[in-house]
Each structure stands twice: as structure tokens, then as C-alpha cells.
Amino acid sequence: MNRSKRHPMPACFRILPLVLFLILTQGVMAQPGKDQTEVIISKKLSTEVTTVDVWLLSGQSNMQGVGKVSDLPEDIPREIPNAWYWNQKEFEPLVLGKTKTSSRAGEFGPEVGFALGLATPEHPVYLIKYHASGMPLHHGWHANQWQGAEPAPGRRNFYPGESAEDPNQGTLYQAMLKQYVAGIEHLKTQHKSPVIRGFLWMQGEQDSKHELSATTYAMSLKRLRDRLSSDLQVKKLPMVFGQVLPHEPALERFTHRTEIRASMAAADADSGSPDAIPLVKMVSTDGFELLSDTVHYNASGQLKLGRAMAESLRSLVDLTSH
Structure with a gap:
């Protein structure tokens, strides 16, 4: 039988x-x-990259804050929602009694009321605060010693100078600026785009102790805001500040209380005064509760101060945009 041959x-x-x-x-x-x-x-x-709102705070003892956390009412949350505080190394959640926002543990300043009044899930607040108790703004002061009307190098004050290179810049202004820059640069390393929204200032008690620094306080404020705006490259920097020394009669050491309060009121953008500064609002502190020393705000007073600052900034800043 023949079989078919297989082909490969x-x-x-x-x-x-x-x-x-x-x-x-x-x-x-x-x-x-x-x-x-x-x-x-x-x-x-x-x-x-996430865009975040940065708020700068500075001043003397009432910015430092001596309000007691233990005196806050029960309805104040111990962790302030949507608020982050610069601790010199990183931004940490603002937790009352844990986050050190003042020089002494368990004390706080206007940052608490401010954060409560402004922070939202859509717009968390990133706070950078610098404070120096008992320190002046005017260049004539070196700490608590009046040195004369002319500026000089190395003085311990917040004098910002007439330019970034001014050798007479106060050492406190330099330290404040350095701290602000450090916090801002840190945010950039965390894939965040910081937007400086405003500047909160609570200072002036020391400047009320000399006629020149008291009567020219509005001029000093304008120089401070404008210099900081330039140094941080913020085209328009909104500023809010608190009027000092609401108690009357004032202690004897505040010899020019009336003059500095008048100069502060004139600095408000809506004052109608020649000294009015655009994008600057004053918060009246009349009626804010004080400690028995009649100078420093207690816990309730600090809450009111911070919330009033937040409300004033709402009138200056469009919080719905970046």
C-alpha cells in the first residue's frame, strides 16, 4: 500500500x-x-504644586501674647482647624497648649483668633510669627533706651531702613525678615507655592514713651510696610494693626499715649488724613479685656484682637483667589 509522502x-x-x-x-x-x-x-x-496662603505676624508683647490657654472657653477647639504654624523648622498644626506660639508655654497671642476667623478647608492659613517683647519701631530707640533722632547701625529696633542695603536697619527687622524668608522657602521645598496674603502688626507701647516716635508713628508704619513689601517682592501688601493702650488713664511710663493713638488712627486707609496709608487698616482695641496690668490682653481680649484683625483683612484681601 502506497502512503502519501509528507512534505516539510x-x-x-x-x-x-x-x-x-x-x-x-x-x-x-x-x-x-x-x-x-x-x-x-x-x-x-x-x-x-499647591498654592497656599501665608500670613505674617509681628510686634512686641501683645503680639507675643500672654493670654492663657487654660482661660479659653470650652467651645474653642484645642486644634485650630486648617491652621499651620512655623516653628523655625517646619509648619506644624496649630494645637493650643502644644504649639509654642508665645515665649511661655500655655500662652498665646492674636494668631488663635485670627486663624479661627479666617481659616477654611479651601484656604488653610500658614502663619509665620516674630515677636520681641518691649521693643520699638522708631530708629531713635535702641531697645528701651532713646539714642536720638538720627538712625545708627546696630540698634535693637524694628526700623526697616530706607533701602534693603541701609546700614541703619534695626536688628529686629533683620531677624524678622530672615524668619519670614525661612518659612516661605521651606514651603517651596514641600511642593507648595506660597502667596503672602497680609501682614499683622501689634506694637507701639514702647514708641509711646517718646514724643518723636509717638507723633511720627504713622510715618514709621508706612516705611515698615513698604520696606517689607519690597524685600519680600510683594507688589501690594495689605496690613492690619491694633491700636495700643486702650486703658485710660495710662500708666505713667506711656507719656505720649494720646499722640501715638492719634497717629495710629490717622494711618488707617479710610481716615481721610494726609497720613493715611493705602491697604492699611487699624483695629480699635477699645473694650478688649486686659490683665490687671492694664497693658496686656487676657485670653478673651486676645481672641477678640485676632478675630478683629481677620475681619479687617477680609475688607482688604480677596480670599477667594490666589
Whole structure:
């Protein structure tokens, strides 16, 4: 019986299965699996930049704050929602009694009421605060010693100078600016784009002790705001400040209380005075509760001060945009 002779399979058909296998395998390998997708998404999220609102605070003892956390009412949350505080190393959640915002543990300043009045989930607040108890703004002062009307280098005050290179800049202004820059630069390393929204100032008791520093306080405020705006490259820097020494009669050491309060009132953008400063608002502190020393605000007074500052800044800043 004759059997049909088998012919060898052409080479092209023999390699076809191998080609198909390689094509299918490469197609599957080219598609990222679940783990690969998670890595890609994680990398994307880690490099996204978030715009955040930064608020700068400074002043002397009533900015430092001596309000007692233990005296706050029960309805004040111990962790202030949507608020972050610069601790010289990083921004930490603002937790009362834990976050050190004053020189002494368990005390606080206007930052608490301010954060409560302004922070939202959509617009958290990032706070950078600098304070120096009992210290002046006017260049004539060196700490609590009056040195004369002309500025000089190395004086312990908040005098900002007439330019960034002014050798007469006060050492406190230099330290304040350095702290602000450090906090701002840190945010950039955390994939955040910091927007400086405003400047809160609570100072003036020391300047009330000499006629020149008291009567020219509005001029000193304008110089401070404008210099800080320039040094931080903020085209328009809104500023709010509190009027000092609401108690009457004032202690004897505040010899020019009336003059400095008048100069402060004139500095308000809506005062109608030639000394009015655009984008600057004064908060009247009349009626804010004080300690028995009649100078420093207690816990209730500090809450009111911070909330009043927040409300004033609402009139200066569009909080819905960046």
C-alpha cells in the first residue's frame, strides 16, 4: 500500500506561533499593572504644586501674647482647624497648649483668633510669627533706651531702613525678615507655592514713651510696610494693626499715649488724613479685656484682637483667589 509522502512545513509557518507569542507578550508587558499605575500616580501627586496662603505676624508683647490657654472657653477647639504654624523648622498644626506660639508655654497671642476667623478647608492659613517683647519701631530707640533722632547701625529696633542695603536697619527687622524668608522657602521645598496674603502688626507701647516716635508713628508704619513689601517682592501688601493702650488713664511710663493713638488712627486707609496709608487698616482695641496690668490682653481680649484683625483683612484681601 502506497502512503502519501509528507512534505516539510514551510519555515514561515514554523516561526509564526513564536512571532504571535512575542507580540502578545510585549503588548501585555507594555501595559502597566496596578502597582505600576500607583507608582505613576504617586509620582505625579508628589510633584504637583499647591498654592497656599501665608500670613505674617509681628510686634512686641501683645503680639507675643500672654493670654492663657487654660482661660479659653470650652467651645474653642484645642486644634485650630486648617491652621499651620512655623516653628523655625517646619509648619506644624496649630494645637493650643502644644504649639509654642508665645515665649511661655500655655500662652498665646492674636494668631488663635485670627486663624479661627479666617481659616477654611479651601484656604488653610500658614502663619509665620516674630515677636520681641518691649521693643520699638522708631530708629531713635535702641531697645528701651532713646539714642536720638538720627538712625545708627546696630540698634535693637524694628526700623526697616530706607533701602534693603541701609546700614541703619534695626536688628529686629533683620531677624524678622530672615524668619519670614525661612518659612516661605521651606514651603517651596514641600511642593507648595506660597502667596503672602497680609501682614499683622501689634506694637507701639514702647514708641509711646517718646514724643518723636509717638507723633511720627504713622510715618514709621508706612516705611515698615513698604520696606517689607519690597524685600519680600510683594507688589501690594495689605496690613492690619491694633491700636495700643486702650486703658485710660495710662500708666505713667506711656507719656505720649494720646499722640501715638492719634497717629495710629490717622494711618488707617479710610481716615481721610494726609497720613493715611493705602491697604492699611487699624483695629480699635477699645473694650478688649486686659490683665490687671492694664497693658496686656487676657485670653478673651486676645481672641477678640485676632478675630478683629481677620475681619479687617477680609475688607482688604480677596480670599477667594490666589
